[in-house]
Amino acid sequence: MPQMNRDQRNAAWQAAHQFRARATRTQPNGVMGSLKLLFTWLAFGLLMIVGVVLGLFFLLVGWAMMPFVRHKMKKRMEQMRAQQAQDIGGSRSASSAERGRHDVLEGQYEIKNEAADRTPNDRS
Numbered sequence: 001m002p003q004m005n006r007d008q009r010n011a012a013w014q015a016a017h018q019f020r021a022r023a024t025r026t027q028p029n030g031v032m033g034s035l036k037l038l039f040t041w042l043a044f045g046l047l048m049i050v051g052v053v054l055g056l057f058f059l060l061v062g063w064a065m066m067p068f069v070r071h072k073m074k075k076r077m078e079q080m081r082a083q084q085a086q087d088i089g090g091s092r093s094a095s096s097a098e099r100g101r102h103d104v105l106e107g108q109y110e111i112k113n114e115a116a117d118r119t120p121n122d123r124s
Contacts (some may be wrong), residue, residue: 008014
């Protein structure tokens, strides 16, 4: 018995008891309660259907826009690479930076004379 008194003084127990009493009082009874419940479920279902349709629509729009966004980002990356190549090259013109992948590596090169490099034993 002391356990029951302690539970009845507990605020959570009292709130649960009041909620249970309210729920039993407000159960749909009669035609009006059933219609209200039916319309509530119909409204909820309609909102769920609208949400799913809107979600699918935005998903398809996003998928359709992906190639355009990819193309735009690719152009922006090419522009950034060209700008970086121009910054590294110093006074080089932008046209030499835009030549693409077939650029010559930068640096100092010497062309050696093949006849001077050969030793007398190498000549055949």
